[in-house]
Amino acid sequence: MSEHETPDEDGAQGAQDQGPGADAPADPPAAPEPAASQPAAPAPAPLPADSHDKRILGFKLHNLIFVGMILGVVIGLITYSIDHADKLILTDGTTVSGDVKPAGDLFTVLKADGEELSFAAERVRTVTQGEDTSGGRAYANVVWWLNLFGTTLFMSALKMLIAPLIFASIIAGVVSLPSLEHLKSIGFKTFAYYCGTTLCAVLIGLAAVLIIRPGHTEASQKLTQRRQAEIDERTEEYTAAKGAPAYTAERDAKGNPVGTPEFLVWLSQAEAAKAGTGHDAELSQRLANATKLTPGDMFKNQLLKPMLTNPFESLAESKSLGLIAFAVLLGIAIVVVGEPARPVSEFFTAFNEVILWITKKLMAFAPFCVMCLVAELLAKNGTDVFAPLAWYCITVLVGIGLHVGLLFGIAATVGKCSPARLWGGIREAWMIAFTTRSSAATLPVTMRCVNDNLDVSPRVSNFALPVGATMNMDGTALYEGVAVIFILQLYATMVDVPVELGGMTTLIIFVTAVLASVGAAAVPDAGLITMVLVATAIGLPAYYIPIIYAVDAFLDMFRTSTNVLGDTVGCVVVDRLERQAAGAT
Numbered sequence: 001m002s003e004h005e006t007p008d009e010d011g012a013q014g015a016q017d018q019g020p021g022a023d024a025p026a027d028p029p030a031a032p033e034p035a036a037s038q039p040a041a042p043a044p045a046p047l048p049a050d051s052h053d054k055r056i057l058g059f060k061l062h063n064l065i066f067v068g069m070i071l072g073v074v075i076g077l078i079t080y081s082i083d084h085a086d087k088l089i090l091t092d093g094t095t096v097s098g099d100v101k102p103a104g105d106l107f108t109v110l111k112a113d114g115e116e117l118s119f120a121a122e123r124v125r126t127v128t129q130g131e132d133t134s135g136g137r138a139y140a141n142v143v144w145w146l147n148l149f150g151t152t153l154f155m156s157a158l159k160m161l162i163a164p165l166i167f168a169s170i171i172a173g174v175v176s177l178p179s180l181e182h183l184k185s186i187g188f189k190t191f192a193y194y195c196g197t198t199l200c201a202v203l204i205g206l207a208a209v210l211i212i213r214p215g216h217t218e219a220s221q222k223l224t225q226r227r228q229a230e231i232d233e234r235t236e237e238y239t240a241a242k243g244a245p246a247y248t249a250e251r252d253a254k255g256n257p258v259g260t261p262e263f264l265v266w267l268s269q270a271e272a273a274k275a276g277t278g279h280d281a282e283l284s285q286r287l288a289n290a291t292k293l294t295p296g297d298m299f300k301n302q303l304l305k306p307m308l309t310n311p312f313e314s315l316a317e318s319k320s321l322g323l324i325a326f327a328v329l330l331g332i333a334i335v336v337v338g339e340p341a342r343p344v345s346e347f348f349t350a351f352n353e354v355i356l357w358i359t360k361k362l363m364a365f366a367p368f369c370v371m372c373l374v375a376e377l378l379a380k381n382g383t384d385v386f387a388p389l390a391w392y393c394i395t396v397l398v399g400i401g402l403h404v405g406l407l408f409g410i411a412a413t414v415g416k417c418s419p420a421r422l423w424g425g426i427r428e429a430w431m432i433a434f435t436t437r438s439s440a441a442t443l444p445v446t447m448r449c450v451n452d453n454l455d456v457s458p459r460v461s462n463f464a465l466p467v468g469a470t471m472n473m474d475g476t477a478l479y480e481g482v483a484v485i486f487i488l489q490l491y492a493t494m495v496d497v498p499v500e501l502g503g504m505t506t507l508i509i510f511v512t513a514v515l516a517s518v519g520a521a522a523v524p525d526a527g528l529i530t531m532v533l534v535a536t537a538i539g540l541p542a543y544y545i546p547i548i549y550a551v552d553a554f555l556d557m558f559r560t561s562t563n564v565l566g567d568t569v570g571c572v573v574v575d576r577l578e579r580q581a582a583g584a585t
Contacts, residue, residue: 061363065431068371072435075371076378079146084139087128088119100127143379150372157362158432158441161355165444166323166466168352173462174331175345182459183332185581189574190464194472197410197566201403202513205478206485206506208399214391215489223388223547224490231494234270238263247495259495267496271543324466352462356451359444366432373435377553385550392486393551399478400558407474407562407569415572417454425453426568433564437556439469442564450571460575468567475559475566476530477517484509484534487544499539512537 086100088109096117099110107124109117130136177183214220235246246263259267313322334341386393411417423430429449433442447465450456488501499505516530532542 061366062427062431064367065370065428068367068369069374069431069435072371072374073378075146076375077383079139079142079375079379080382082139082142083133083135084130086130088124089126089128090119090123091125100129139379143376146372146376146379148372150369150376154365154369154373155436155438155441158436158444159438161359161362161444162440163323164351165355165359165447167327168348168355169447169458169462170324170327170466171331171334171345171348172352173459174328175334175349176459176462177335180332180335182578183328183463186460186463186574186578189577190467190570193570193573194468194566197407197474197570198472198477198514198517200406201399201474201478201566202481202510202517204402204406205396205399205481205513206510208402209395209482209485209489210506212391212395212398213489214395215486217391219388220391220490224493227491227494231267231496234267235263237270238266242266256493257495264496268541271496271541321470324470328463355444356448359448363428363445366428370431370435377557381550381553386554389548389551392482392548393555395486396479396482396555397558399482400475400562403474403478404562404565407565411569411572415569415576417572417576422454422569422572425449426565429564429568430561434557434561437553437560439473439560439563439567442560443469446564446568450568454568454572456571456575457578460578461571464571464574465567468570469564471518472566472570473517473559473563475562477513478562479555479559480516480531480534481509481513483531483545483548484513484538484540487535487540487547488538490547491544496541497539497544505538508537509534 085097086109088096088098088100088107090096096109096119097111098117101108101110105121107119107121107127109119111117131140174183177186215224238244238246242262244262245260247257247259250258252258334345408419408422411422412419426446426449429442429446432445433439436442439446443465446469447461450461450465451458485501485506488497488499488505491497492499492501512534516533531545535542535545
């Protein structure tokens with residue numbers, strides 16, 4: 001029952017400590033009056049109202065969210081089974097099903113298992129678009145409604161709360177601290193924890209991918225053979241067009257032929273042109289743009305500039321780093337100014353409570369909306385895409401599982417929070433993170449769970465959670481290291497991959513994966529873009545990255561929920577250390 005009492009205690013403490021210049025001696029005489037009034041208003045009285053916020057029709061909210069996830073899987077698979085694919089009928093009578101897209105004098109077909117085929121226009125007799133069939137129209141209607149309630153309404157509503165919550169919660173947290181020394185202490189412990197767990201996440205991921213070696217399995221080698229066949233076709237095209245050899249007489253350290261500089265340039269341009277017309281054209285363009293960024297550019301553009309952005313622009317565009325930086329400065333200024341700034345302090349403290357109240361009410365729709373999110377994801381992707389990338393998925397999940405175990409261990413040993421209590425406190429936030437694939441959109445729910453269920457002081461959570469949702473990406477850091485090494489294992493023998501997997505390459509991947517995870521925005525698919533920094537740092541062409549895009553949405557669910565778990569454990573640990581420093585047990 002302490003989960004209902006703790007917010008009142010923390011709120012009372014925050015009200016007592018907030019606002020500079022408050023008279024401490026005036027508070028003790030007022031304490032007996034509430035105590036005397038307790039028999040008339042028993043402590044359990046607030047429980048029904050608070051409990052009502054966590055129940056719908058008598059069922060606990062987290063149970064309903066779990067049921068929604070299961071129903072979403074069922075509905076998504078049923079929807080995906082509806083015949084909605086395009087059909088390409090060739091002149092020899094062969095029918096190829098998939099997502100058909102014209103590309104100049106070619107037709108490309110993206111099959112359900114992720115394989116992309118190309119056919120010359122003269123070989124194609126007819127093309128039947130899935131949307132023109134009754135099954136295709138039914139499929140499109142179902143997906144439209146799932147997207148409306150899941151992504152458009154629910155995720156947009158959560159994202160609507162991000163900017164005001166970050167701004168108000170950090171200011172409320174800073175002004176509630178007894179002194180600026182406490183802010184320095186909380187900030188140092190928070191950043192030390194985030195850096196430590198991110199380093200551990202990358203190490204775990206690298207160990208998993210180097211031990212399991214998913215790129216060397218039989219299923220994965222089919223991808224290698226397919227790519228080598230494409231290279232051979234490109235070689236013939238180049239030789240026929242240029243009348244020059246594609247390879248020199250030399251061999252590299254791996255025993256593979258070395259391409260001529262002219263052929264490698266031509267091959268790179270040909271791959272870029274192909275990527276610009278294929279099914280991953282938009283993603284390929286984003287990856288191509290990202291290759292132009294150096295680590296210095298990423299530090300300047302992704303970290304430094306956003307912190308110095310106009311605060312109103314940051315509020316309007318939900319730029320988290322700019323909001324955090326300005327909120328901390330404003331909170332410090334309120335504390336320094338003292339009594340004249342008390343109305344500002346009280347406003348942001350109350351505003352923070354209002355945002356959290358809105359979050360509680362919004363969560364009443366979570367079970368149904370979570371069902372729609374899961375159903376839409378499966379309806380669009382199905383399960384066929386996992387076959388060629390199964391071992392890659394297993395490797396990422398093994399790494400994430402090990403890191404989750406580490407986080408639970410840290411919470412139990414350093415934070416003195418048992419695994420059962422930690423899971424019971426954050427399961428709602430975990431489920432929302434899992435389905436929305438956005439740690440930023442989950443922030444309002446995470447903050448409520450940490451404060452209400454885990455007894456973490458808002459002084460800690462109001463600062464640590466917004467910073468963590470922006471910069472602490474354990475799951476993303478782990479995933480980027482695994483993904484780049486997996487791609488290297490697949491394509492290290494290709495003529496356009498001038499890098500060998502060794503100790504120095506692994507070290508570069510380790511360092512850049514840590515840096516890239518900090519620059520990853522807290523939104524779906526951001527890890528794919530920042531992965532370009534890791535790939536280009538070792539010389540891996542960015543056009544190889546889309547090979548893992550087919551399963552990225554699935555893995556994004558696990559790494560985002562791991563990111564949120566890491567933020568939560570950080571709050572528990574920092575709060576425990578702060579209580580110990582204050583002499584509490």
